[in-house]
Amino acid sequence: MLHHVRILDLSRVLSGPFCSRMLADMGADVIKVESTNGDAMRYYPPFKGHYSSYFTQWNMGKKSVCIDLKKKAGIDVVKKLVACCDVVLQNFRTGLLEKMGLGYDELRKINPRIILCSISGFGQTGSETMRLAYTDIVQAYSGLDYIAGKMKGDNADPPGFPVSFADTYASLNACISILAALYHRELTGQGQSIDISMLDCLLASNDSTLQQYIFSDGAWDRPIGIWRPPLRMKDGHMGVALLLKFERTVQAIGRPELLEDERFNTMAAQVIHIADFLDIMGEWAKEVTVEEAAAIFEEYDIPYAKVNSNREILNSQVVKDRHMLVDADLPGVGQVPVINTPFKFSAVSTGPAGPPPRLGQDNHEVLKDLAGFSESEIAEMEQTGIIKEHK
DSSP, X not given: OOTTOEEEEOOOSSTTHHHHHHHHHTTOEEEEEEOTTOOGGGGOSOEXXXXXXXXXXXXXXXXXXXXXXXXXHHHHHHHHHHTTOSEEEEOOOTTHHHHTTOSHHHHHHHOTTOEEEEEESSXXXXXXXXXXXXXXXXXXXXXXXXXXXXXXXXXXXXXXXXXXXXXXXXXXXXXXXXXXXXXXXXXXXXXXEEEEEHHHHHHHHOOSHHHHHHHTTTOOOSOGGGOOOOEEOSSSEEEEOTTTTHHHHHHHTTOGGGGGSTTTSSHHHHHHTHHHHHHHHHHHXXXXXXXXXXXXXXHTTOOEEEOOOHHHHHTOHHHHHTTOEEEEEETTTEEEEEEOOSOOOSSSOOSOOSOOOOTTTTHHIIIIXXXXXXXXXXXXXXXXXXXXOOO
């Protein structure tokens, strides 16, 4: 669907590369501009051959040009590429793009239709705009870690998260914003600058805790409405929709009298006294196996799921049915399963367009065929270190 869209991707690590991976999966031509050392995630283990699992996940189907961005001549090469692209994506520290001479005012002189999407920890404006930020920094600042700690009691240490929510939410919102800006440009002919803050994205995606705090005038300072840890069964753990199916649940566990209990006889009371109900469910769960509970929940039509391991989910039937694992042909390695795109369209197919690129493997194709550099100019840039290809 996006075969006519060209993305100049200056981003690295995750908040940005995930966004451009999604765009590439939908058909966009993504040119990944890397420094002479390459995206740091190229060197993050584990590996298949020389392919990093992390780098492969977020950079399938892209082209790579390796340019020394610390040299003016390298910046001049980027500017020539800007003239040929629809979108520039970047996640440098706020202000650095302007120092490089690639700020939006400069880019739109080169290409008035250009769309610049900037991802940062705290945005391009505001009191914290210059603060360095990675996902753990923003998740701490946003209150996400605080709420996670509260789930285990008021004095519990925040556990942190094994998944980079701040980065992935920022990439998702950046992708949505870019698509909207492209549509706006189709209607008006205007390019524009997009400012995506990782903090903003976490605040906007918080489904209840912040608004609950506001509406309760500060009384609800814990994740009351979403405090639903998996139940510990005799032989494993299960996630269960307890409050959403409260009446069925109490019938299923043989405790129908709880419907008359003043702690649980209204939705509001159930939310406030969720900890009490979890204690009751916990005592029941200790005497029931996962298989036994599954049969009970099926009978009463209560949503549930066993807590799966990585092995279990990757080998599950639904992952096969949904084609969420696809084989990628990694040169020198062979066929390796990779996570597929979640987008499913009726009119077009989507998915990885190819393996992740070697660092600088597309220098010649991009610089000659797209930017119009001659063979002699490209050779000179190679000799002077402006561009580089890693075999």
